[in-house]
Amino acid sequence: MAGSASCLAVLVVFCFFFDFGFTQLAGLADYAETCFETSALCFISAESGSTFGCGICSQDQVRFAPFRLVAQLTELEEFLNSSVDEQEILVISTELYVSEQALELIRSQPQNVLAVYVEQESNPSDVSFPNDQGFSPALTSPNNVFSSDPMIETSWNPTGNGLRASLFSVPMYALPSAVIQDLLRNSTRLQAFGEEFPRAEMKPGGVMWACGQDAGTCLQQGTCQPVGGHSVWVAGERVNSEDVQTKELVAVSSMLDSTSFFPELGHGAWDVTGAAALIAAADAFATYKREVASTTPVIRIPIFFGFFGESFGYAGSDRFLVDVQEFTCTQQADFSQGQGYGCVSPYAPSTRFLNFRGANWNSHIHMGPVGPGADANLYGHTDGKQEDINTALKQVLQSNYGEGLVFDEEFDAEAGLPPSSSNSFVSRLPEVPSVTLTNYQESFDFEFYQSMFDNTVNSLDSICSAAEGLAKSVIQLAYDEQPDASTVNVNCTLVEEVFRCFTSAELSDCKIAAEYMPQSWLQSILDFNEETQVSQSYPSVFTPLPVTQEQAATRLFRQSLMRYFLGYINAEERTETTCNSDSDCNQIMEDLNANVADNSQWREVICARGVCVVTESYFHQAFGTGIQPNDSGLNTFRTNNNGGAAFTESVWGSNVDSVVGYCLQAVDSYDYGVSIVIAGVFVWVGSAMVLFAASFFLRGKIVDDNEQIGYSPA
Missing domain, CATH: 3.50.30 (Glucose Oxidase; domain 1)
Incomplete structure (x- = not known):
């Protein structure tokens, strides 16, 4: 019996190494x-x-x-x-x-x-x-x-x-x-x-x-597409054509995009500090309008812009201003046919912006980077050629920011405007005063501009302070009266939350998005973000809104958060109809616009914070003004040689x-793999022979043992 046990032990050990050998052979798959x-x-x-x-x-x-x-x-x-x-x-x-x-x-x-x-x-x-x-x-x-x-070529970005x-x-x-x-x-x-x-x-x-x-050739041959996306704008008051004709407008803007050498790694945290300040200021304005000035009419209507594509020749702001002046819709969208309420050819998700054609713009304020700077000051920049018309706007800003806001007219005359949407407004609306607010004076106080390291700021206090001054200035421009400082409340927690949402890769952690965005829309963004990690700040190629939502939903996150949050707080009416998506509000919107023949007069109803709200909150197409859609109405483009930006991105991938x-x-996997397989065959054959011999030996040994103890099988 002892001999049998020893043989069995040897057999078990041999089988272990036999199995181990096959496991190692299977491991070659790791090198495929x-x-x-x-x-x-x-x-x-x-x-x-x-x-x-x-x-x-x-x-x-x-x-x-x-x-x-x-x-x-x-x-x-x-x-x-x-x-x-x-x-x-x-x-x-x-x-x-x-x-x-x-x-x-x-x-x-x-x-x-x-x-x-x-x-x-x-x-x-x-x-x-x-x-x-x-x-x-x-x-x-x-x-x-x-x-x-x-x-003028000023060295704004010394690094x-x-x-x-x-x-x-x-x-x-x-x-x-x-x-x-x-x-x-x-x-x-x-x-x-x-x-x-x-x-x-x-x-x-x-x-x-x-x-x-170049851009013209690749667009013609279909080997590239325009760089762009969608901007967003939200009005602080209704903007029907008759409203716009009787009231002035105040434009307040920030940029929502960025880029880098590796575009998807351009997080744009430094630039997006301005957007966080703008959203907090717009929130404070809406609160003031609702709680303090509910019976006081607005004299000037604030329009809050989140421009997308600014890193590429001011594609967002310049496109919007050019469209206001030149856009012609040749085929209106038919809402009853599921085409939306904008324009089919050329594409526009909404034509509400056409109400601004011929409008009287009172002023423009661009909120640039306002995170921590070299000092505690905020700096106002103007175009040197506009000094004679900027006086009133500068006085409003100065009265609300106090000594913390610095203007340097002599430097502005020499250096011109820093990179900002003010360049588009001054170029397209030279008679409208425009000021850019930043945390730097003569050059960026930030050494990682548009790089993979541009992913955070050290303190949010300066952003909140900038938002407070902006809110007071917008209120004064809207009501033509400087507000009592105690009546203007900027939510600094909101600033922190917006900034975190705009710079985090984990979009599911954004509490504002979860609270204010339609759940179906947000889920489509989260699903895409989980499947494909793309940047929320890089515009990538321009596609119509439904295509972007389906193919690159993350690129709509910042605009969507701004649209639904500001759309809700500035809503003209908050209905009691609950919703999970914008489509749940279609019947209300159809009834509201039953007698509207021109889509530019179509008023929007969106699903925000779980209810349908009537508001002025819209997406707008954003791509360089040096590019225009082809007459076919399809998603194809050509350059127009008008001097505007014409940035494109190559199509990539092949069979x-x-x-x-x-x-x-x-x-070496093939050579060594063949050798190991051949060796494995010999090991297998040898193992089979050993197993056969061991089985024959054990069978004889068992028979002998049985005879010794007088055991006979039945």
């Missing part, structure tokens, strides 16, 4: 081609007469190649200047990426490089920057070509290196640090005889269709792309 998507890539973009960005411009570039980590500038120079048998993929550290010399070397000497993957580090405190000056891939004078005076406006002949992607470390672990997972085994390779993906084409991002495989 595996692909990963990423939205953090540098696109090929174009404007009139120029192409910039980076990407795969030939299908030959979609192939596997060895990759190497490069962390030092000297390593990069040595590799780029060496003679290599094949191109390699570079995985570079964040420190190398923020070095202007490194990317300039890659741009000018790309012959050894198939693709570049950049370590994505979002915390600037973990990165060493050249000369401790920060990093900004934008130009030193952003959007200067589209400013009210393009001849800007212009990389975003450069053209690279190799594709570039950003990957989180954790992914980079995982790549390195996989490339040296096993060691055999001093060699890496197996050696991993990478393959880039995402062929750009518009390489080498040779397994994925837009990167793929991995082990270069």
